[in-house]
Amino acid sequence: MQDMELRRSKRARRSTLPDFYVYLQEPEHDILGKDDPENFKQAIMGEDNERWLAAMKSKLESMRKNGVWELKVLPQGCKPIGCKWVYKTKRDSKGAIDRYKAKLVAKGYTQQEGIDYTKTFSPVSTKDSWRVIMALVAHFDLHLYQMDVKIAFLNGHLKEEIYMQQPEENVLDSCIYVKISRRHYVLLVLYMDDILLASTNLTLLHGVKVFLSKHFEMTDLGEASYVLGIEISRDRKRGLLGLSQKGCIEKILKRFNMMECVGGDVPINKGDKFSREQVTKTDQEKLEMADKPYASLVGSLMYA
Incomplete structure (x- = not known):
């Protein structure tokens, strides 16, 4: 497998981050x-x-x-x-x-x-790349397994090194690895300490798992079924793969006491504007909104 270029943060330091940024990161x-x-x-x-x-x-x-x-x-x-x-x-x-x-x-x-x-x-693959891998798994009926790095951050080296960047406009995801062996291949998706392995051949996939386990302390979680809060369901005979965040959505609704709410296409209409006139004023209004912190609620929806 080829070495990846580490994704480095260029964010300006701040004393605090809004709740919805924390959810997304x-x-x-x-x-x-x-x-x-x-x-x-x-x-x-x-x-x-x-x-x-x-x-x-x-x-x-x-x-x-x-x-x-x-x-x-x-x-x-x-x-x-x-x-x-x-x-x-x-x-x-x-x-x-x-x-x-x-x-x-x-x-x-x-x-x-x-x-x-x-x-x-931090080595984090993009969600778009993750979805592309899921589409390839469904289309080519690939074997799909997952592993967990027990001590992901203990394997980093702090000694200074210089990395060469890819040419400009060369779009890639540095947290996706590909190993090709003749007519078979393995796709590795890295998301912090979570690893997804998709392959056309179980023997090749097992070899990669053995290789990783020799160099890092790993936990073999078997066939992938629940990754990053997303439940994976498959019907390999029909070539179907489903992704569901039902559990995540239910936790959000339960946290904000909205299990009995009425469903809608979007939380608000496009173009709606908020003003200070809409803030809670009476004690009753404040009581009703006490368990619905705006930033956390919006952040939860954005994460889902």
């Missing part, structure tokens, strides 16, 4: 993620403390095996960066808990751009 976002522990104390004091402790031990063991850090005496004049645990409950397409994940992350917001770092990047 977080591939693993769970509408009900508010139930996850927000800090270490909540994790060890909650009813699932044993599971969260196991997840944290697993992460620390992965760091030890990968030689991520060494214990040192802080040199004089150096300012250490803080860290924190981030907890995530992974769920399947039915909403049942699949596994518990814990990540130890640095508090990067204490760093200064141009001094402590220059650019940030």
Whole structure:
């Protein structure tokens, strides 16, 4: 497989981001993620403390095996960066808990751009590319499996390197890999720590899985059925592949108490304008809108 060019962020730094930007940039976002522990104390004091402790031990063991850090005496004049645990409950397409994940992350917001770092990047394929792959899977009846990188960010190297850019106007997705072996091929779609493998041949696909597992600690999730909050259903005899966000939509409706709402083609009519005259004024209006924060609600719709 060919090496990919890393997609680097060129966004200007801001102190805060609107809710809808956070929704769009977080591939693993769970509408009900508010139930996850927000800090270490909540994790060890909650009813699932044993599971969260196991997840944290697993992460620390992965760091030890990968030689991520060494214990040192802080040199004089150096300012250490803080860290924190981030907890995530992974769920399947039915909403049942699949596994518990814990990540130890640095508090990067204490760093200064141009001094402590220059650019940030994350390997994320575009949704358009993802849909093209799904269309190819349906059309050519490809085998479709998925894998998860347990420690995606621990495999990055911080040593400075220079990457050559592709010629201008050469449209490509740097997170799509292709391996060709005679008349068979494997397509690999990378989205952070989620990997989709589509192939014309199971033997070739298995070889790629073995190759990845030798170089990275992987979890084989079997045939793809639920990826990025999207449920995948197939009828291979009829050459059909369906994509559904029903579970995501139901979580959005449940969160904003709109399970009994009336369906519509679009949330608002094109050309509608909002003004300060439409904001809540009475106590009753404020009570009715208390559980419908505008930015989060719009962000949820945009993510779906």
